[in-house]
Amino acid sequence: MPRVSVIIPVYNVEDYLALSVASVRQQTLEDIEIICVNDGSTDGSREILALLEVVDPRIVVIDKPNGGLSSARNAGIDRATGEFLCFLDADDLMDEGACRAIADAFERTSADVVTYGASPYPLFRGYPWLERVLSPRDVVYGEFTPALLFDEASHPFAWRTALRRSFLVDSALRFDEDLAYGEDEVFHFALYPRSSRTALISDKLFRYRVARGGSLMDGQRGDLARRVGEHLAIVGCVLRDWGDGGFLVPWGQELFDWSAEFLLLDLLALPEAARLVAASQLRELWFEVFGE
Secondary structure (H helix, E strand, O other): OOOEEEEEEEOOOOOOHHHHHHHHHOOOOOOEEEEEEEEOOOOOHHHHHHHHHHHOOOEEEEEEOOOOHHHHHHHHHHHOOOOEEEEOOOOOEEOOOHHHHHHHHHHHHOOOEEEEEEEEEOHHHOOHHHHHHOOOOOEEEOOOOOHHHHOOOOOOOHHHEEEEHHHHHHHOOOOOOOOOOOHHHHHHHHHHHHOOOEEEEEEEEEEEEOOOOOOHHHHHOOOHHHHHHHHHHHHHHHHHHHHHHOOHHHHHHHHHHHHHHHHHHHHHHOOHHHHHHHHHHHHHHHHHHHOO
């Protein structure tokens, strides 16, 4: 069994893929597997993967019809055999000591979940919000409290969170394949309350390529109505999951406050007609989950 499984969703990233996989192959911890999930690419990505799997037996290629990022990550989770697993987007890079640092953090803290830092790539593309969320402090939570989500630099990017595979199997957690956007946020909100021990480490182990043209994040910029709709879907998924998991009883007020803050500024910026529709949808969601 390898120490670390690195799961890389691949969809039409032929210009970035070889460099990204090379950053994993060059890890100082050699006892890893590299699971590349070809999510129905229509460019040259599959041909690049075919060459890579010949030169490195640690590379496992999974081919599947296009189903989106969550579907590809879930396919990688189902195939992974490592003691710990993490995710890498196919246009990002791992520092050469990343896998060793991840494995060492699990061993040192006995955590179910380890969340680490990252650097913008290139560095000049960084900005204050991004720098803040990619810079966790060193702390271990022996049990869940809302501070882990609401006071720490612990989310939203799933590629900077690693998991003990036995925990992931026991909790049966997967990415929500019905969400086109925000699946990382929903995953973290489901993950942390179920983790018996969570470690944040300040090491910046990944390099996050900022705003690649054509990326999912890039496509969300500038479309306020779409963003509000996507955020409503995120809030709905989180509220219902916390209700199903029994987390609303101790922490319902904290989640209500987060949902209002998450949506309020964008909602107020909408034109009046759209704002009234979105506000009505949010109110119905609150009544559904919290009651009157």
